[in-house]
Amino acid sequence: EIVLTQSPGTLSLSPGERATLSCRASxxxxxxxxxxxxxxxxxAPRLLIYGAxxxxxxxxxxxxGSGSGTDFTLTISRLExxxxxxxxxxxxxxxxxxxxxxxxxxxxx
Amino acid sequence: QVQLxxxxxxxxxxxxxxxxxxxxxxxxxxxxxMSWIRQAPGKxxxxxxxxxSSGSTIYYADSVKGRFTISRDNAKNSLYLQMNSLRAxxxxxxxxxxxxxxxxxxxxGQGTLVxxxx
Numbered sequence: 001e002i003v004l005t006q007s008p009g010t011l012s013l014s015p016g017e018r019a020t021l022s023c024r025a026s027x028x029x030x031x032x033x034x035x036x037x038x039x040x041x042x043x044a045p046r047l048l049i050y051g052a053x054x055x056x057x058x059x060x061x062x063x064x065g066s067g068s069g070t071d072f073t074l075t076i077s078r079l080e081x082x083x084x085x086x087x088x089x090x091x092x093x094x095x096x097x098x099x100x101x102x103x104x105x106x107x108x109x
Numbered sequence: 110q111v112q113l114x115x116x117x118x119x120x121x122x123x124x125x126x127x128x129x130x131x132x133x134x135x136x137x138x139x140x141x142x143m144s145w146i147r148q149a150p151g152k153x154x155x156x157x158x159x160x161x162s163s164g165s166t167i168y169y170a171d172s173v174k175g176r177f178t179i180s181r182d183n184a185k186n187s188l189y190l191q192m193n194s195l196r197a198x199x200x201x202x203x204x205x206x207x208x209x210x211x212x213x214x215x216x217x218g219q220g221t222l223v224x225x226x227x
Contacts (some may be wrong), residue, residue, distance in 0.1 A: 035213055037154075044204055044217035045154065056215065058224040088154055092212040095168060 002027050002091050006101035012109040019076040021104045023089035028069045033093030036065055038072045040085045048087075049074060052104075076106075084108050111216045113205050118221030125195050127224070131188040131205030131218055139163075139183040142208045145190045147201035148220075157203070159192065159212060160166040173199075195225045 003026040013019055023034065032052035037045040047056040049065035052072055063075040076083055089101040117129040131143070140177040144159040158169045158179040167179055188205050202220040 009139050033211065033213075037214075044219055045214075046217070047213070050213050090154075090214070092208075092214075095159075095166070095212070098156040098159070098168070098212055100156070103153045 002029065002094075002099055004089050004091060004099055004101035006087075006089055006104045009102075010103060010105045010107060012107050013079055014109045015079050015081055017079050018072075019079055019083070019086055019106055021074040021106070022102050023067075023072040023074070025070045025072070025091060029072075029091045030093060032068050033091055034065075034067070034072045035090045035092060037087065037088045037090065038083075038085050045088060079106075081108075111207065113207065113216060114217035115203065115205050115218045115221040118203065118223045120224045120226065121195055122227050123196060123225055126191070126193045127189040127195065127223060128204075129192065129203055129221060129223070131190075133186045133188065133207070136207070138181075138186040142210060142212065144206045144208060144212070144214065145164075145179060145188075145203055146214070146217075147199075147203045147208055149201045150197070152201075153186045153194060155201075159208070160188070175177070192223070195223075197225050199223060200225045 005024045007022045034052045036049040041054040053065045064075045066073050068073045086105050088103050112134045114132045121127050147157050155177040160167050160179045176194045180189045204217045204220045206214040207216040
């Protein structure tokens, strides 16, 4: 089973700043089958990024994803107030190993 | 538009059973894999189970194997999760979600809360 480790656990930033979230896999993620989700309190997760770098429908272009192999990054170029939430990475594409990272909480400084 | 609506959650005693349902609309249900994912209070996401579009392929997390059963009724556009021998650690919000074969979760329901407590 692939283990995903996200860092940092909590990130404190101000609106307008740039956020960089990391997701490291214990083994190489095939075909860059790495996704990012955003979850706000009381809501279901929402798909942001898939295939490591493709934005899902309706996701603003301030969100971007990068990486391959075992190291992946979610970048939010300029934080808006609505971006403060918890972010999860997920590896998919393998029926025998379906895992999420433990999450990064992005909070207002 | 795609809609997934879970129901069936509630309070149940340890060792008890519960059946969750997920009603799907706005897409051709029989074309998609469906999953259950749960989130314990204040914790992260855990994939519980998935079922292929035809129902021929099923996966369970080790934590629920032998206790939970996933099923679907394509004629009724519905997904189910039969949960038996419930434990306190099964307490969570349970979400249903739609994906393709690759298990990318593009659409999620709003979740239903299951509380296992005496």
